[in-house]
Amino acid sequence: MTILYDESQQAIATESRRVMEARVDKDALLPLLETVGEYHRPFWDTAKEQGWTALALPEADGGLGLGLIELGLIAHQAGRSISGAPFLTSSFGAAKAIELFGSDEQKARWLPGLASGETIGAIAFAAGPDTLPRQPDVTFTGDGLEGTARGVSAGLAADVAIVFANGPDMPVLALVDLGGVQRSAVPSFDNSRLVADLSFSGAPAETLAVGSAARDTALRVLALQSVVTAHEQTGGAEALMEIARDYALTRRAFGQPIGAFQSVKHRIAELYGLVELARANCIHAAAREGAADFITAAAAARLSATEAYDTAARDCIQIHGGIGVTWEIGLHLHMRRARSLAIEQGSSLFWEDVLVDRLAGEAA
């Protein structure tokens, strides 16, 4: 798979950018920060209508048969304009787990809905700081789940979840219908991520993988999602770099644009470097889907994209001075999103270990 976008891929980028810039606005996103349990419905309606939900799923299951490269392009644009819901990534993760490791029956039951966007999926692997815990908080007891999965993004709205749980003797990756499962909203600094604790008391579940296969499968799902998220982070970082640049060109101090001061212009030039490194790693990782070094490429993309988005959020606000910290200007939307995306699917601490295990030949 080449890392040069072809014409149809470039068209996806241009068209999705046009649509998102026309329909997403900051004024709609700001109130969501202070509302627990709501997401930006016009964003998700647009995603469904444009077919973004179906993009990277097989045609046999109701998808459009494209891949990570195309979904990454959409995610990049979603990151630029701050997506109004986490489902593009969360549902994709759930759908890939079912597509790759589910039975025909499970696929038939869940994939068409996930592809159309009518069904929402979530991933519940982590136990706090443990992205893929040795001892998950949720236990699988033969045919049902017990325990609480904490801090699940999209958890408030999801219809189906993939859960990493303790099996009778070994870990399992379980598929669970969330109808009837008790969920409580986690008020967060980025409320449209719909973070929830999912409390299971005997919820019926089916296994997708057991033992070391459960771990490997879970890591693969996380890596697939992470490449999507890395594109979203890179898009956010790119937008912030441009906002910082535009502000530095117009804002004047001491008789000249602040962008003429090296302390400011070099900071923005450094952001350019971080954005381009992240973009290059994203394109590479998306093109390695299915290859032996995919996890390594995904980890590199995730690390550089997290660094780019966090740094861009920090520096863009700093360059704005006082106006940058106001509620109204909304730069904190990016700052909050930079952190929620940094944590979902495992922080840099997790991906650094994943990467070094591979580079040092320690991976199982």
Added chain:
Amino acid sequence: MSDLEAYRAKAAAWLVSMAPTFGRDARKGLAEADDLALGRRYQKAKFDAGYAGINWPVEYGGQGLGHLEKVTFDAEEMKHGFPSFYFGISLGMPVPVLMQFGSDREFVKERVLKALQGEEIWCQLFSEPSGGSDLAGLRTKAEPDGNGWKINGQKVWTSWAHYSDYGVIVVRTDPTVPKHKGLTYFWVDMKAPGVTVRPIKLAGGDSHVNEVFFDDVKITDDHRMSPVGGGFAVAIATLMIERYVATDSAGFGPHLDRFVDLAKSVQLNGRPAIEDGRIRQQIARNYAMRAGLDSINVRARLMMQAGMMPGPEGSLNKLVAVRSRQKLSELALDLQGSDAFLFDEHASQKEDWASSWINAPTGRIAGGSDETLLNTIAEKVLGLPQDHRPDKGIPFNQIPA
């Protein structure tokens, strides 16, 4: 296999066959004079085998191939530690510029052929004590003298001037106009009376750069390579020639695999250093950074192959790679602890952490300092304003010193 891959395979095989005679092991322990002599023979071997002047015109002894073939060959060549660097500047900038701007075509052809075969070396006399990044602030002057010119002044940081037969030089011919407008570009005979070359010993112990003094050095007007007062444009053209060179995401320091091997072989607090979180974080961060640069480089190559112009992100390589190599080299010395003291000043900076560390500052300054590169990105790529320049538009001789 694509044509380019076939070219790569053939070049790689040839280079492997040359390695025993000219490569890293053959050079071990050689004094510099002997190493240079070996380098001249290697350059001749390249010429004979059709790997010199790969993207130069056939009429000048080149191969008439594209830039891609050259970058492909360079990337393969880099693996073997050949003594090719004596000719890097010569064939990289001055000689191509001579080909483009030299007026006496017979003379030009003769020089180019000798340079390609390693018989003659050219240097580039740009930087001065009063200006490196601020090239147009240079003070060496050429005054009319009969039918020609007389040069007086000093250049500095001139790589390989002590082995050079000729050089290209930018000098001030008119101090009464703003600084960019009073410069003229010439070539000079480095053996001419009045030229004095004095090597500068660098921090790492080697002396490949020099001070060059010009005392009443007389040249005829056919040495001139630009209009009088038009030298700055040719100087910029010189610097643009090698815009897409073979890059190295290791910043011309050791490969990251060497750091991983080191971390696996030493202990910290009774455990292998590879298990230490601080070490792991640096490995991961450096890997992600280098992988990004590699991907940028691959994309640039694919774009050139497709007939497109690569993006400006290619300019990140030197900035990002060299400064991170500097820090990683420090950490590698930390990892070795007191074992790191043992120092071989002739070790290769691509293979040895101490050599990489001590030579890293040169890498961050030579050929565009980090700060200059950041300015270029900010101004040329992002459209941010130029710095405040108090000397702008002022005649050179009225700029306060």
